[in-house]
Amino acid sequence: MVRIGLIGFGQQGKLYSAILTGTPLPGMPPIPKPEECVLTAISARNEICKGQIEAMGVRYFQNWQELVASDVCDAVVITVPHFAHHEIAITALNAGKHVLCEKPMTVRASDAQAILDAQQTNPGTKLAMMLNQRANSLLQKIKTIIDSGELGAIRSSYYISNHWWRPDSYYATNPWRGTWSGEGGGILVNQACHPLDLWIWLCGMPQAVYARCLEGAHRNIAVENDVTVLARYPDGGQGVFITCSHDLLGTDRLEINFAKGKILLEENRKATVLRYTQPEGSFGDSYDFRTFYGILMQNPQEIYTREELSAETAFCGDYVQMFRNFAGYILRDENPIAPAQAGMHQVQLANAIQLSGWTGQEVTLPCCCDDYDNWLARKIQEETAQ
Amino acid sequence: MVRIGLIGFGQQGKLYSAILTGTPLPGMPPIPKPEECVLTAISARNEICKGQIEAMGVRYFQNWQELVASDVCDAVVITVPHFAHHEIAITALNAGKHVLCEKPMTVRASDAQAILDAQQTNPGTKLAMMLNQRANSLLQKIKTIIDSGELGAIRSSYYISNHWWRPDSYYATNPWRGTWSGEGGGILVNQACHPLDLWIWLCGMPQAVYARCLEGAHRNIAVENDVTVLARYPDGGQGVFITCSHDLLGTDRLEINFAKGKILLEENRKATVLRYTQPEGSFGDSYDFRTFYGILMQNPQEIYTREELSAETAFCGDYVQMFRNFAGYILRDENPIAPAQAGMHQVQLANAIQLSGWTGQEVTLPCCCDDYDNWLARKIQEETAQ
Numbered sequence: 001m002v003r004i005g006l007i008g009f010g011q012q013g014k015l016y017s018a019i020l021t022g023t024p025l026p027g028m029p030p031i032p033k034p035e036e037c038v039l040t041a042i043s044a045r046n047e048i049c050k051g052q053i054e055a056m057g058v059r060y061f062q063n064w065q066e067l068v069a070s071d072v073c074d075a076v077v078i079t080v081p082h083f084a085h086h087e088i089a090i091t092a093l094n095a096g097k098h099v100l101c102e103k104p105m106t107v108r109a110s111d112a113q114a115i116l117d118a119q120q121t122n123p124g125t126k127l128a129m130m131l132n133q134r135a136n137s138l139l140q141k142i143k144t145i146i147d148s149g150e151l152g153a154i155r156s157s158y159y160i161s162n163h164w165w166r167p168d169s170y171y172a173t174n175p176w177r178g179t180w181s182g183e184g185g186g187i188l189v190n191q192a193c194h195p196l197d198l199w200i201w202l203c204g205m206p207q208a209v210y211a212r213c214l215e216g217a218h219r220n221i222a223v224e225n226d227v228t229v230l231a232r233y234p235d236g237g238q239g240v241f242i243t244c245s246h247d248l249l250g251t252d253r254l255e256i257n258f259a260k261g262k263i264l265l266e267e268n269r270k271a272t273v274l275r276y277t278q279p280e281g282s283f284g285d286s287y288d289f290r291t292f293y294g295i296l297m298q299n300p301q302e303i304y305t306r307e308e309l310s311a312e313t314a315f316c317g318d319y320v321q322m323f324r325n326f327a328g329y330i331l332r333d334e335n336p337i338a339p340a341q342a343g344m345h346q347v348q349l350a351n352a353i354q355l356s357g358w359t360g361q362e363v364t365l366p367c368c369c370d371d372y373d374n375w376l377a378r379k380i381q382e383e384t385a386q
Numbered sequence: 387m388v389r390i391g392l393i394g395f396g397q398q399g400k401l402y403s404a405i406l407t408g409t410p411l412p413g414m415p416p417i418p419k420p421e422e423c424v425l426t427a428i429s430a431r432n433e434i435c436k437g438q439i440e441a442m443g444v445r446y447f448q449n450w451q452e453l454v455a456s457d458v459c460d461a462v463v464i465t466v467p468h469f470a471h472h473e474i475a476i477t478a479l480n481a482g483k484h485v486l487c488e489k490p491m492t493v494r495a496s497d498a499q500a501i502l503d504a505q506q507t508n509p510g511t512k513l514a515m516m517l518n519q520r521a522n523s524l525l526q527k528i529k530t531i532i533d534s535g536e537l538g539a540i541r542s543s544y545y546i547s548n549h550w551w552r553p554d555s556y557y558a559t560n561p562w563r564g565t566w567s568g569e570g571g572g573i574l575v576n577q578a579c580h581p582l583d584l585w586i587w588l589c590g591m592p593q594a595v596y597a598r599c600l601e602g603a604h605r606n607i608a609v610e611n612d613v614t615v616l617a618r619y620p621d622g623g624q625g626v627f628i629t630c631s632h633d634l635l636g637t638d639r640l641e642i643n644f645a646k647g648k649i650l651l652e653e654n655r656k657a658t659v660l661r662y663t664q665p666e667g668s669f670g671d672s673y674d675f676r677t678f679y680g681i682l683m684q685n686p687q688e689i690y691t692r693e694e695l696s697a698e699t700a701f702c703g704d705y706v707q708m709f710r711n712f713a714g715y716i717l718r719d720e721n722p723i724a725p726a727q728a729g730m731h732q733v734q735l736a737n738a739i740q741l742s743g744w745t746g747q748e749v750t751l752p753c754c755c756d757d758y759d760n761w762l763a764r765k766i767q768e769e770t771a772q
Contacts, residue, residue, distance in 0.1 A: 167670020210596060218667055228624050230616050238614050240626055247643055248666045257633055280634045281604055284553020
C-alpha cells in the first residue's frame with residue numbers, strides 16, 4: 001500500500017481526493033478506488049478546507065513543507081500552479097518521497113532538469129507524471145500498433161488540437177490566468193500539454209521546430225493562444241502541430257502516415273487504422289498509376305484494409321489507471337505509464353516552440369535553456385512593468 | 387461562336403478535343419458540348435496525329451506558330467508542357483488571339499508577368515486560366531458563403547492536399563517528369579496547382595510563407611514532392627498547406643475557421659458548414675466555460691447549426707463549364723471563372739514556397755523573381771551537369 005499526500009486542493013486536487021478515497025461525485029457514475037493507494041494527507045493553503053479534508057479522515061496540513069517533512073505519506077501528488085512544481089518536487093524527493101507531478105512538469109526545462117537531478121540523487125525515490133491521456137485504452141492500442149512496426153516507419157504526422165476553447169471570461173476567473181508571471185505561458189504551458197505529450201509519445205521527439213505563436217489572438221491576454229508548429233524528425237519525417245483556444249467547436253484530429261498504413265485519430269475516441277496490402281512505394285511496381293486508382297475505386301481490399309477502433313471509457317478511468325500504475329511503479333517497479341522523462345520531453349518541446357515563435361527562427365531540440373529562460377524573464381518583466 | 391485552336395494533343399489536349407467536339411469517351415457518360423465553342427484547329431508536333439485530327443473535321447497544324455498565325459481560330463487553348471506556355475501565350479496574344487491557358491500559367495512568375503503584359507498591350511484579347519476545379523458546384527457554393535460575409539473574417543485555414551499519389555513508375559513514364567529541366571519543379575508545379583489556386587481563391591493570398599520542401603521524398607526524382615507550408619495573412623490569420631505524392635490513400639481536407647463558423651471540405655465532394663448562433667468571442671459573455679461545454683453536449687442547437695453540402699458532379703462538367711465561361715468572357719465580357727490574375731497568383735505562391743524551402747527563410751509575397759529564377763536556374767544546371 002502506498003500512502004499518498006496530496007499537495008494542492010484546487011479543482012484538480014479535489015478531484016484526486018475523491019478518486020483516491022472512492023468518494024462518488026454528485027450526479028456522476030461511481031469511480032473504482034485505485035488499489036494499493038491510500039490518501040493520508042492533504043496540504044491546502046486556505047484553512048477553510050480543513051474541515052472538509054478532516055471529514056474524509058485525511059490529515060490536513062496548511063503548508064506543503066510540513067506535509068513533505070511528516071511521516072504520514074510515502075508519496076506526494078503535486079497539483080499546485082506550474083511555477084511551484086519544481087521546488088515542491090525537489091524538496092519531496094530530497095525527503096525520500098515518491099512524486100507524481102501534475103502536467104506540466106515545470107514551465108522551464110531547466111527546472112525540470114533540476115527535478116530529474118533530485119530524483120537521481122535520491123535513487124530510492126520514484127518520479128512519474130500525471131499525463132493521464134496515456135492511460136486512454138484507445139491511445140494505448142494505437143501506441144501498441146505503432147511500436148509493433150507493422151505499419152513501418154512514420155513519414156508524417158498532422159495534429160490539429162484546437163479543442164481548448166476558452167473565452168475571455170475563463171481567463172478572467174483568476175488573475176494568474178493568461179499571464180507570463182502567473183502561468184509562464186499560455187496554451188503551450190496549460191491546455192496543450194496533453195496533445196504535445198501524445199504527439200511525442202506516438203510520433204517521437206522532433207529534431208527541430210519552426211513555430212508561429214500568436215499572443216492574445218482574439219483574447220484579451222498576454223500569452224500565446226494560437227500556435228502553429230512545423231516539425232522535422234531525425235529520420236526526415238515531417239510534422240505539423242496546431243493548437244488554439246478560440247476554435248468554438250474545436251477540431252481534434254491526428255493523422256499519422258506510415259510506409260505501410262495510416263492512422264486517423266479523432267477526439268481521442270475514435271481511430272481508423274488503414275493497413276496497406278504492400279508497402280506504399282511498391283504498388284507502383286504492380287500497377288500503373290491509373291490502373292491503381294481504378295482498383296482503389298472498384299476493389300479497394302486489394303489495396304488496403306480498414307479497422308475502426310474506439311475508446312472504452314469509464315468516468316475518470318484514466319486517472320484511476322494512473323494512480324494504480326504509480327503504486328505499481330513504487331511497489332514492484334512496474335513500468336510507469338508516464339515516466340519522468342515524458343514530462344521533461346513535453347516541457348522541452350513547449351520551450352522550443354515558444355523560443356521559435358519569439359525568435360522567428362527554427363530551433364533545434366533540446367533548445368538552449370538559457371535562451372528560453374532569458375526570453376521568458378523578459379516577457380515576465382515587460383508584463384509586470386506595465 | 388468562338389473558333390478554338392487547340393495547341394498540344396497529349397492527354398489533356400485529347401480530352402479537350404473530345405469535349406469541344408461532343409465526342410463520347412469510350413465507356414463514359416456523354417459530355418454536353420459547350421455552347422458557343424467550335425474546335426477548328428489542333429497543333430501537334432507528332433504528325434501521326436494528323437489523321438485522327440482531320441477525321442474530327444478539324445484542321446491539323448504541325449507547328450503551333452502556324453496555327454497562331456492562321457485565320458482559322460479566334461482563341462487558343464494551350465495544353466503543352468509548362469515551360470512552353472509563356473512563349474505560345476505571348477505569341478498568340480500578340481497575334482490578337484484570346485488565350486485559355488492550362489495550369490500552371492508558367493513555371494516562373496516572371497514569365498507569367500510577361501504573359502499579363504502581352505495581354506495588356508493587346509487590349510482586344512482575353513486571357514483566362516483552365517483552373518477547372520473552380521467550376522465545381524460545391525466549391526462555388528462555399529465561395530459564395532465566404533464572400534457573403536455571414537461567417538465573418540477567416541482566422542485560419544488548414545489544407546491537407548495529399549491526394550496526388552504518384553509511384554516511381556509514373557515519374558518514369560516520361561523523361562521530363564520529376565525533373566527541374568523538364569517540369570521546373572515537382573508537386574508545386576504540377577499536381578498541387580489546383581489546391582494552391584483553391585486555397586488562394588477561398589482564403590486569400592498569404593502575406594508570407596515558411597515552407598519545408600522535400601525533394602525526392604520516397605521517390606527516385608530530383609524535384610520536391612513533399613511540401614509543408616506555414617502561411618500568414620495580412621489580417622493576422624494563419625494557414626497551413628500540406629501536399630505530397632507518396633500518401634497512398636491521400637487525404638484531401640480543407641478546414642477554414644471563421645469568427646462566426648467553420649467550413650470543412652472533404653475531397654471537393656462533401657462540405658460541412660457550421661454556423662455559430664453568436665460570434666465565437668461572445669459566447670463567453672453568455673455562459674461560463676464549463677456551462678458552455680454542458681450546453682454543447684445537451685443542446686448544441688443553442689451553439690450552432692450544421693449544414694451538409696455535396697457536389698453535383700457530371701462527368702467533365704467542370705471543363706464544359708470552363709469552356710462555356712471562356713466563350714462568354716470573349717463574346718459578352720462575362721466574368722471569367724479563373725481570370726489571368728488567378729494564374730499569376732498561383733505561380734507567385736508556388737514560387738514563394740519553393741524559395742522558402744530552398745533558403746530556409748520565411749518569404750514575403752510576391753517574392754523576388756530574380757531570386758527564384760536564379761535558384762531554379764541553379765537547380766536545372768546542377769541536374770543537367772550530372
